[in-house]
Amino acid sequence: MPDTIYLDHNASTPVRPEVAEAMQQALRDLGANPSSAHRDGQRVRAAVEHAREQAAALVGAKPAELVFVSGGTEGDHLAIVGSAWAQRERSKHVAFAAIEHHAVHGAAHVLESLGWTHSVLPCEPSGFTRPDAVNDLPAGVSVLSLMLANNETGVMQPVAALAARARARGMRVHCDAVQGTGKVPVDFESLGVDYLVFSAHKFGGPKGAGALVVRRGAPLEPLFRGSAQEHGLRGGTENVPGIVGLGTAAELAARGLSDESARLLALRKGFEAELRLAVPDLVVHGEQAPRLPNTVNVSFPGARADHMLLALDARGVAASAGAACASGGVEPSPVLAAMGVPRELAICALRFSLGRTTHADDVAAAVTRIADAVRAVRAATGAPA
Amino acid sequence: MSRLRVLAAMSGGVDSAVAAALLAEQGHDVTGVTLKLACYGKTPLSPRACCTLDAMDDARRVAMRMGFTYHVVDAEDVFRERVMLPWVEGYATGRTLYPCASCNEHLKFGDLVRRMELAAADQLATGHYARVRQEPDGSWALLRARDAAKDQSYALATIPYSVLARVVFPLGELEKSEVRAHAQRLGLSVWDKPESQDLCFVPDGDYAGYITGTVGETRGSAPGAFVDDQGRVLGTHRGIVHYTIGQRKGLGIAAGSRLYVVAIDPAANTVRLGPREALERSGLVTARVNWLLPAPPVSGTRAHVRIRYNHAGAAASLWPREDGTVEVRFDEPQLAVTPGQLAVMYVGERCLGGGEIDRSLVASGHPDAEEDRAYGHADGEVARASGPGVARDAAVSAPAASRA
Numbered sequence: 001m002p003d004t005i006y007l008d009h010n011a012s013t014p015v016r017p018e019v020a021e022a023m024q025q026a027l028r029d030l031g032a033n034p035s036s037a038h039r040d041g042q043r044v045r046a047a048v049e050h051a052r053e054q055a056a057a058l059v060g061a062k063p064a065e066l067v068f069v070s071g072g073t074e075g076d077h078l079a080i081v082g083s084a085w086a087q088r089e090r091s092k093h094v095a096f097a098a099i100e101h102h103a104v105h106g107a108a109h110v111l112e113s114l115g116w117t118h119s120v121l122p123c124e125p126s127g128f129t130r131p132d133a134v135n136d137l138p139a140g141v142s143v144l145s146l147m148l149a150n151n152e153t154g155v156m157q158p159v160a161a162l163a164a165r166a167r168a169r170g171m172r173v174h175c176d177a178v179q180g181t182g183k184v185p186v187d188f189e190s191l192g193v194d195y196l197v198f199s200a201h202k203f204g205g206p207k208g209a210g211a212l213v214v215r216r217g218a219p220l221e222p223l224f225r226g227s228a229q230e231h232g233l234r235g236g237t238e239n240v241p242g243i244v245g246l247g248t249a250a251e252l253a254a255r256g257l258s259d260e261s262a263r264l265l266a267l268r269k270g271f272e273a274e275l276r277l278a279v280p281d282l283v284v285h286g287e288q289a290p291r292l293p294n295t296v297n298v299s300f301p302g303a304r305a306d307h308m309l310l311a312l313d314a315r316g317v318a319a320s321a322g323a324a325c326a327s328g329g330v331e332p333s334p335v336l337a338a339m340g341v342p343r344e345l346a347i348c349a350l351r352f353s354l355g356r357t358t359h360a361d362d363v364a365a366a367v368t369r370i371a372d373a374v375r376a377v378r379a380a381t382g383a384p385a
Numbered sequence: 386m387s388r389l390r391v392l393a394a395m396s397g398g399v400d401s402a403v404a405a406a407l408l409a410e411q412g413h414d415v416t417g418v419t420l421k422l423a424c425y426g427k428t429p430l431s432p433r434a435c436c437t438l439d440a441m442d443d444a445r446r447v448a449m450r451m452g453f454t455y456h457v458v459d460a461e462d463v464f465r466e467r468v469m470l471p472w473v474e475g476y477a478t479g480r481t482l483y484p485c486a487s488c489n490e491h492l493k494f495g496d497l498v499r500r501m502e503l504a505a506a507d508q509l510a511t512g513h514y515a516r517v518r519q520e521p522d523g524s525w526a527l528l529r530a531r532d533a534a535k536d537q538s539y540a541l542a543t544i545p546y547s548v549l550a551r552v553v554f555p556l557g558e559l560e561k562s563e564v565r566a567h568a569q570r571l572g573l574s575v576w577d578k579p580e581s582q583d584l585c586f587v588p589d590g591d592y593a594g595y596i597t598g599t600v601g602e603t604r605g606s607a608p609g610a611f612v613d614d615q616g617r618v619l620g621t622h623r624g625i626v627h628y629t630i631g632q633r634k635g636l637g638i639a640a641g642s643r644l645y646v647v648a649i650d651p652a653a654n655t656v657r658l659g660p661r662e663a664l665e666r667s668g669l670v671t672a673r674v675n676w677l678l679p680a681p682p683v684s685g686t687r688a689h690v691r692i693r694y695n696h697a698g699a700a701a702s703l704w705p706r707e708d709g710t711v712e713v714r715f716d717e718p719q720l721a722v723t724p725g726q727l728a729v730m731y732v733g734e735r736c737l738g739g740g741e742i743d744r745s746l747v748a749s750g751h752p753d754a755e756e757d758r759a760y761g762h763a764d765g766e767v768a769r770a771s772g773p774g775v776a777r778d779a780a781v782s783a784p785a786a787s788r789a
Contacts, residue, residue: 304459306456306457306458306459307458307500307503309456310416310418310456310458310500310503310504311503311504313416313454313456313504314390314416314503314504314505314506315505373503376502376503377503379502380499380500380502380503381499
């Protein structure tokens, strides 16, 4: 089999060599507890604080606003549950966009089980959430959660405009920036949100390391309590190698961000154009909306996603289904359903996500393999070729 | 054997796990696949049922352990249309189908074979106990498994002949105990998993409850009359879905002699009872037969014919007809020849093929035995007989629902 072409960077990215090197060094040399008073502990503390500066710089935040967490899911829970909880005397109602990640829905379920209710912001067929949709939310929403860029479609949301309206109505706003950070410039200040989470493994860092930015003064009850690490907002001894890896990856991502963003966009445009030549009846989801430069969510009508993944895997293309298939059944993704994509099309959705290791020849080879997989799947399942 | 690209069907059970694992151990490029056959939602399931989420985890663990890739492919629609609904339709109209055979025919050796090209696979492997051999004349033969007690060739009789050249049954030469030993040796967590015994989609074995409750089938559940061979009413039955040919238990009839279900008439909604002798049939006529031969056998071919999964087989002669059906004439009368079950024909260890039993025949010389009579419910042809289970309550039939 040919070498696999990895087009699944929205799922996770390869760790960058410099990050691996920094983490190995941390594992080797930073064995003490950063909370310890002795000089070994202080050395570790210094490494953690250096990483905090590196990570904060990537998203335009102040280092003191940054709380290290285990990743996107924890950050979403801390922001949404922690903020709602801190505001429980005022309101027990939260809101989030229809296309949010499972982690946000999960946090909302936690609150629901504790007596909270929630509202959902609908999205347009383009995948875009209209800023004035905020006006339709009921009064008394304590926290509104908004995704910066959708993980499945790559559609970028007008978070700054939504947040301005929401904050004017007294809401606190959380931004899940996991998928956007490291791919496009993210600026906490200009987004005007109260909380923002990102995750290292989406931009060349390790899995299990992320950060939640918490605006000074924003209400937040910690979920993990203990020895008051992270300003008391996240107890537990720090994941030092992970944090060091996060910091290094953040610095590397920030360094070439606009060039890399432009390179990916050009690659993606070429990829889409060539795919369309090879499979003219394809449908790109979210095509009309602003999108991440690296993401293509596409349906090849008649070629169901589970068949395609099998065929692509055999042909050496790593991608994800744009449909939910954790349980093995092919169900349309809730994100595509919220965009009004018909079921027959939604169950054929695949997500190809490019990244730092993707080059023009990979894209060209991938198109050939994908087109062959589409032909094979359509032939095997009797769909028109 | 040179290195093959093998698509291995994995149910989550120990047999298919070992089949895939042995091929991987031999160095073949294996891709494991579980066909997701039915959506069970959150209903509690027997650990014996396959196709559950737990079963997929088991299969995935085997793949990880052996270092090959694994996928789940959704086949619920095909399963529903080609296996489950026909089975329900059979019950509702008085036929006891054998869904494991149709599942093999349409899913594992139908849908999955068509998907081989997806995985660019040369061979399809399953954990069935059966063997495939190329004969000196170049034709392919399906053979019984070496382990006669585990032989599953009966359930494979309706797979397409053309598939034989592309399948591999790694367990065909093994005893079940050897399979478990291989699983243990290879460190597969499923090594001591219990056998699945019943239909995978009705793990609690309550067929009538599944058909009327889960599927919502209304036909076949209205009470009606138990009658004798003269049409005299003997009592009230609970609905034809509760009965099968040969059934003795659960009739709720007090009679001087033992009574068995002899026939089921869905049109009249009656269940006919009679003594054991009334179950005897001298032959049967199949629906269209699937031959695992390059050409149908000649008229009068001597064979052993199995009429249920656990039936040992009876000596018979085969009389193929123009329309693709076969008349089977047994040397000795057989009990409970049940329409809908498969008649599978063997010469020695070779499986010639099989087809659904359309109707049974009484001894020649019987006035109702005329073949060209309109069949239906003439006494001579016990047509459309059925009942719950795959003859599982039948006093004269061994449980036939064993997974295969």
